[in-house]
Amino acid sequence: MRIVLPLALAAALLAPTLAAAQTADSEPLPPRSLDLSFQEPYFGLYDRAALQRGYQVYKEVCSACHSLNRIAFHDLGAPGGPGFSEAQVKALAAAAKVPAEPNDKGETYNSSGERITRPGIPADAMPAPFANVEAARAANNGAAPPDLSVIVKAREGGANYVYSILTGFGQKPPPGFKVLAGKYYNPYFAGRNISMPPPLTDGAVTYSDGTKAAIDQEAKDVVTFLSWAAEPKMEERKQLGFEVVAFLVLLSALLYLSYRRVWRDKH
């Protein structure tokens, strides 16, 4: 009888280590680990400059195919975000063309069948590159580019995964691996055949703060930006969390002392 418990516990503890994943050529590699400031779970905040550069990468590269529906221009100036000034936010919004509301004749399309647009205002969401998912699919070889608003939270591995995908192109497939027509080899993607062409190149953007725009830098910047887009209240959350935990620890100490005092003659 005495042996049953230790054996059962040992089995329960060993189980995860024994369950080695099967490796095949089409199995994705585990994502590469980043060490960006915001990834530290307790005090890590976003790097403001990286957020601004990341927005530039999104706008000049990603936004050609990917929407960012849940982010409005004024979010770019909100606390805990990229920290653009009010004037900058207005200018960024005004430079964007957003679908216009019906004009005084009730039209949303002009005589040549094009969607009527107007300059954006800070309350506008980022305009999407395609009108609907069917249009997105038709323009992209059958694979609709996903919205990027919560992409970092929607993928196992989060920021590390998105970074690994962005920097995982250009590797030689293992011998015998079949890269499908119209697809690209990316060892971090499930099945390793990805529909997205390599999006980043050295010098794809020109950073105004003088940072050298290598692929790795662009990927880190845009991953920082997309992490913020997925979790825009992260800084508020961590700061409030510190205060709440500090309060609870103090309260626990007081409750413990009360507990000892109330019970001192009962044990």
Next chain:
Amino acid sequence: MSGNSTYQPKTGLTRWLDSRLPILRLAHDTMTTFPTPRNLNVWYTFGAILTFFLAVQIVTGIVLAMHFLPSAVLTNGGTSSVAFDSVESIMRDVNYGWLLRYMHANGASMFFLAVYIHMFRGLYYGSSKAPREILWILGVLIYVVMVATAFFGYVLPWGQMSFWAATVITNLFSALDQVVPHMGGAHAPGIGTMIAQWLWGGFAVGDATLNRFFSLHYLLPFVIAGLVGLHIWALHVPGNNNPLGIDVQGPQDTVPFHPYYTVKDGFYLCLFVIIYAFLVFFHPDFVGNPDNYTPANPLVTPPHIVPEWYLLPFYAMLRSIPQKLFGVLVLFGALATLLFVPWLDTSRVRSMRFRPMMKQFFWVFVADCILLGYLGSQEPQAVWHLGGIDVPLLWPARIGTLYYFVFFFVVMPFLPLIETPLERPKSIAEAVLGTAQPQAAE
């Protein structure tokens, strides 16, 4: 709620109230002077912790419901839905909406963690045995309604895992097609399919399903609150069991609930809430599935559909049975079995502290539940490589499922025939004040 009341109204107003609605007397008798065994340990603080989490879930849930829109209508050019958008809007636009949602989502996990500890504690100390059978059964009913509430709640954000969990669980009923393949006419659907369609409000999980699940998700917590009222009532008639499992014999064995247990429960509640705060503020998506941040898409099945962690052991049982109807029966049988525990355990000794053999079977049972939980989280075709031998996880899941039922239907009723219990102390006071420690003291 029972026994002699010691409440003495002191003012004119409280005397007036006491002769009309003795609600202050009720509060006084149940929360202040209630005689409570003096030897309750940390595992007995989870009742208070569970009450706290029920309140947290109801309060955060009511505010979330003010902002949530239960509609599966597509938005953003067909890539999202009104429900998914409203959850993201809560996270971004509602003041402290992120806090409410993370408290609610992680609060469910803490609620289940606490209820499992509470249930294992009840099993270990024999708290279901006479005269507390109804107390135990009410607890099982609370747990079952909690499971249903959590399931409905998980569907609401209308992410991929929401949609597919709803599809998998409601489809369990279609197993009943094997019982009645055609309801009226050779071309009519089976009874299981009819039940599933009735639950869906259509021919698949969709907008109507989301709406009714929201309605039920809002309703059931109040059913739980009512059952909790009965559970506490049923507790206050026989009084608390205790780690020795022996009856209270007199005032020397008890202390008043307040301040002794209010302060003890308060302290341990605070420690538990610190763990909760770490999840909410620093690891808010730790218990979540990333797939649920992808809007529901009926055309794309996720490669790996899993329920939330607290339902994984039952999921492992379901998947370990190849025959669908039998698997569903095993799943629901595992829950229903709990109702009969007061009569399955035939030992006259309540506490496993004095049951040297049962104690070991109990800890194997705990390990079995954890193992089943782990197996439920793995891919269905997963394999263990044990020194060159490939063991499909199906087999440990089957053995784990078998042990679950063996524990209740073989060990519990028949072990007392061969087990010699240790000698129990004569009274709680004697044990606590140290004149005679139990031999197997932990």
